[in-house]
Amino acid sequence: MSASVIHPSAVIESGAKLGANVRIGAFAYVGHDVEIGDGTVLGPHCSVTGPTRIGRDNHFVGHAAVGGDPQDKKFKGERTELIIGDRNSVREFVTLNRGTGDGGGVTRIGNDNLLLAYTHVAHDCDVGNHCVFSNNSTLAGHVIVEDWVIMSGFAGVHQFCRIGAHAFLGMGVLISGDVPPFTMVATETGGRPRGVNSEGLKRRGFDSERISAIKRAYRTLYMAGLPLAEAKQQLVEQAKDSDDVRALLDFIEAGQRPLLR
Numbered sequence: 001m002s003a004s005v006i007h008p009s010a011v012i013e014s015g016a017k018l019g020a021n022v023r024i025g026a027f028a029y030v031g032h033d034v035e036i037g038d039g040t041v042l043g044p045h046c047s048v049t050g051p052t053r054i055g056r057d058n059h060f061v062g063h064a065a066v067g068g069d070p071q072d073k074k075f076k077g078e079r080t081e082l083i084i085g086d087r088n089s090v091r092e093f094v095t096l097n098r099g100t101g102d103g104g105g106v107t108r109i110g111n112d113n114l115l116l117a118y119t120h121v122a123h124d125c126d127v128g129n130h131c132v133f134s135n136n137s138t139l140a141g142h143v144i145v146e147d148w149v150i151m152s153g154f155a156g157v158h159q160f161c162r163i164g165a166h167a168f169l170g171m172g173v174l175i176s177g178d179v180p181p182f183t184m185v186a187t188e189t190g191g192r193p194r195g196v197n198s199e200g201l202k203r204r205g206f207d208s209e210r211i212s213a214i215k216r217a218y219r220t221l222y223m224a225g226l227p228l229a230e231a232k233q234q235l236v237e238q239a240k241d242s243d244d245v246r247a248l249l250d251f252i253e254a255g256q257r258p259l260l261r
Contacts, residue, residue, distance in 0.1 A: 003020075003021075004018045004019075004020070004021065004022040004023065004024070005021075005022075005023045005024070006022075006023075006024040007024060007025055007026045007027075007028070007044075009026045009027050010024045010025065010026065010027065010028040010029070010030070011028070011029045011030070012024065012030045013030060013031050013032035013034075014032055015032035015033060016030045016031065016032055016033075016034045016035075016036075017034070017035040017036070018030075018036050019035075019036060019037045019038035019039070019040070019056070020038045020039070021038055021039050022036050022037075022038070022039070022040050022041075022042070023040075023041045023042065024042045025041075025042060025043045025044035025045075025046065025062070026044040026045070027044055027045050028042050028043070028044060028045065028046045028047070028048075029046075029047040029048070029049075030042070030047075030048050031047075031048060031049040031050045031052075031067070032050065033049075033050030033051045033052070034048050034049070034050040034051075034052045034053075034054070034067065035052070035053045035054065036048070036054045037054055037055040037056040037057075037058070037086070038056045038057070039056050039057040040054055040055075040056065040057060040058040040059070040060075041058070041059045041060065042060050043059075043060055043061045043062035043063075043064075044062050044063075045062055045063045046060045046062060046063065046064045046065075046066065047064075047065050047066065047068075048060075048066040048067050049066070049067045049068055049069075050067055050081075050082075051067070051079060051080070051081045051082070051098070052066060052067030052081065052082040052083075052084070052098070053081065053082070053083045053084065054066075054084045055084060055085045055086040055087075055111070056086045056087070057086055057087045058084060058086065058087065058088045058089070058090065059088075059089050059090065060090045060094075061089075061090065061091045061092055062092050063092050063093045064090050064091075064092070064093065064094045064095070064096070065093075065094070065095045065096070066082065066084075066090070066094075066095075066096045067082045067096065067097075067098055068095065068096075068097050068098065069097065069098065070097045070098055070099065070100045070103075070107075070122070070123030070124070070141070071097060071122065071123065072100050072103075072123055072141065074100065074102065075100050075101070075123075076101070078100075078101035078105075079101075079105075080098045080099040080100060080101060080105045080106065080107075080123075081098055081099060081105060081106045081107070082096060082097070082098045082099070082106070082107045082108075082109075083106060083107070083108050083109070084096070084108075084109045085109060085110045085111035085112075085129070086111045086112070087111055087112045088109060088111065088112065088113045088114075088115065089113070089114045089115070090115045090119075091115060091116045091117045091119075092117045092118075093117055093118050094115050094116075094117070094118065094119045094120070094121075095119075095120045095121070096109065096115075096120075096121045097121065097122055097123045098123060099123050099124045100123045100124055100141070103123060103124035103141065103142055104124050104142075105124075106124070107121065107122075107123055107124055107125050107126075108125070108126045108127065109121065109125075109127045110127055110128045110129040110131075110147075111129045111130075112129050112130045113127060113129065113130065113131045113132070113133070114131070114132045114133070115133045116132075116133060116134050116135045116137075117135045117136075118135055118136045119133045119134075119135070119136070119137050119138070120137075120138045120139065121133075121139050122138075122139055122140050122141045122143070122159075123141045123142075124141050124142045125139050125141065125142065125143045125144070125145070126143075126144045126145070127139075127145045128145055128146045128147040128148075128149070128165070129147045129148075130147055130148045131145055131147070131148065131149045131150070131151075132149075132150045132151065133151045134150075134151055134152050134153040134155070134171075135153045135154075136153055136154045137151040137152070137153065137154065137155045137156070137169075138155070138156045138157070139156075139157050140156070140157060140158055140159035140161075141159045141160075142159050142160045143157050143158075143159065143160070143161055143162070143163070144161075144162040144163070145157075145162075145163045146162070146163060146164050146165035146167075146181065147165045147166075148165055148166045148200070148204060149163050149164075149165065149166070149167050149168075149169070150167075150168045150169065150200065151163075151169045152168075152169055152170050152171040152172070152173070153171050153172070154171060154172045155169040155170070155171065155172065155173050155174075155175070156173075156174050156175065157169075157175040158174075158175060158176045158177075160256065160257055161175055161176070161177060161178055161179070161257055162178045162179070162251070162255065162257070163175070163178075163179045164178070164179055164180045164181030164182070164183065164248070164251045165181045165182070165247070166181055166182045166197055166200055166201060166204070167179045167180070167181060167182065167183050167184070167185070167197065168183075168184045168185070168197040168200055169185050170184070170185060170186035170187055171187065172187050173185050173186060173187050173191050174191050175191065175260065176191070176260070177257055177258045177259055177260035177261070178251070178252075178255045178257050178258070178259050178260060179193070179260050180193075180221070180248055180251055180252060180259065180260075181244075181247055181248050181251055182196050182197055182201065182214050182218070182244070182248065183195075183196065183197065183218070183260075184196065184197045185260065191260075192260065192261075193218075193222055193260060193261070195218070196211070196214055196215050196218050198211055198215070201214070206244075210242070210244055213238065213241065213242035213244060213245055214242075214244050214245065214248070216238060216245075217235055217238055217242070217244075217245045217248055220234045220235060220238065221235065221248075221261075222261065228259065228261070232249065232252060232253075235248065235249045235252075236249065
């Protein structure tokens with residue numbers, strides 16, 4: 001087992017737990033109720049306060065503020081957590097907040113995500129795997145982001161919204177409703193869906209038959225001029241031949257906020 005490497009200027013509080021081969025940079029701070037998994041790198045001037053649990057082989061480049069109190073007036077100091085998975089890359093000045101007592105108590109970030117500079121993930125969010133959050137992209141509280149989502153620079157998501165798997169949010173777009181899986185959203189359409197993320201799906205191995213079924217579902221939902229209830233009826237029929245359409249329909253049915261439409 002390799003020993004951790006800690007810069008002499010770093011502060012590691014008593015009670016913090018560091019795995020094997022953890023590296024802590026200059027002037028970094030690790031609080032007493034923090035666990036950092038094997039192989040994780042905490043760059044210079046990063047701070048990690050707890051309760052926070054960080055998995056293996058993550059890289060926090062520098063000046064990231066991880067595990068801070070939620071930015072919520074209702075928070076009264078109750079015990080809440082931030083849980084981060086494995087192999088995430090977190091760039092400069094990213095802020096990741098813990099959950100709130102009345103909001104589930106936990107903020108979660110999965111595996112293999114890339115969070116670029118000045119990204120903010122607020123309290124009680126749930127981020128999946130393989131996501132890319134570009135510079136200055138922001139999640140308000142209680143947002144759910146499923147796997148393989150890309151947020152472009154300066155994109156923002158309103159509290160309690162959901163972003164479906166494989167969605168793409170364009171630069172500067174402001175999201176105030178649920179974004180279905182596979183969907184592209186852009187500012188030139190007033191923050192509304194503008195098509196299927198076909199290129200992203202191709203890169204992830206979706207064949208032409210699967211993409212065609214998704215496009216047909218998109219046309220039914222957004223281009224046929226149908227009321228939502230009628231569009232869902234047609235999607236039920238299409239879902240019989242497509243697991244992807246079934247996933248899209250399940251996402252719509254589970255929504256608590258209005259669908260972005």
